[in-house]
Amino acid sequence: VRGTAIVPTETPPATGGFYILYRIVHQCPPTLESFRTQREEGLPEPAAELGPEKHWSWQFGVSTFSKAKKARDLARWSQRGQHGLGAFIATLHIPVLGAPILIVKTGGSSHFDLVGDAQAILATYVDCVAV
C-alpha cells in the first residue's frame, strides 16, 4: 500500500495451537458485518498526512486485542460514557497453522489488526459475551 510493506514484528501468544484474540462487536452472535474494515464500512479514506500504516489499517485491518481485559475495559468504558463502541466481546480462536488470516501488530498495547476475508474471520469465532 503506497509502497510501504507492513512487516509483522510481533505475534500474539498462542495456546493449544490457536491465537486467541478478542474483538469488540456491536452484536452477539457476531455476523459478517462485525468484521468489516473501515473501508468496507464505507468510511472515508485517511488523508495522506495520516501515513501509510493508518491507510493500511483503514483498508485491511480488523481490530482485536490479545488481552481480554483490554477489550473488556475499552468496551465497558465506552458503554458507561456512551461513546459508541460495541457492547460485546467476541472471542476468536485462530489456528496458528493454515488459517487464511494475517495477524499484524499495530496500534497500542496488545492491539492487533486481522487481515482476511470476513467469512474466514467469522469462522474462528467461538464465544460472545456482553460487557
Add this chain to the structure above:
Amino acid sequence: VIVMSKTFEIWETRSNNLVGAYATEDAALADVRAQLASHGKAAVETWTLLSESDDEAIEYIADSTGLAELAMKRAPSQAARA
C-alpha cells in the same frame, strides 16, 4: 516520583476499528485536522479520541463534532508556524 505516561488512540466506533495510536494528544489532533481538511466534518463523525495511562485507566477526550472543534481550536497558529 512515579511519572505516569499516556498513549492516545482514535477509534472509529461504527466499525469498532482503531484509526491510530499516538504518543501525544497533539499528534492525534493533527491527524484529525488533516482528515477534516481532506473530507470535512463527516469524516470524523464516528471518531472518538481517548487516552490510556500506564495503569490502564481510559479517559475520554472528545468525539464527533466536539473532536473536530477541539482539533481546530488546537491548530498551531500561523504566527507560531512562521
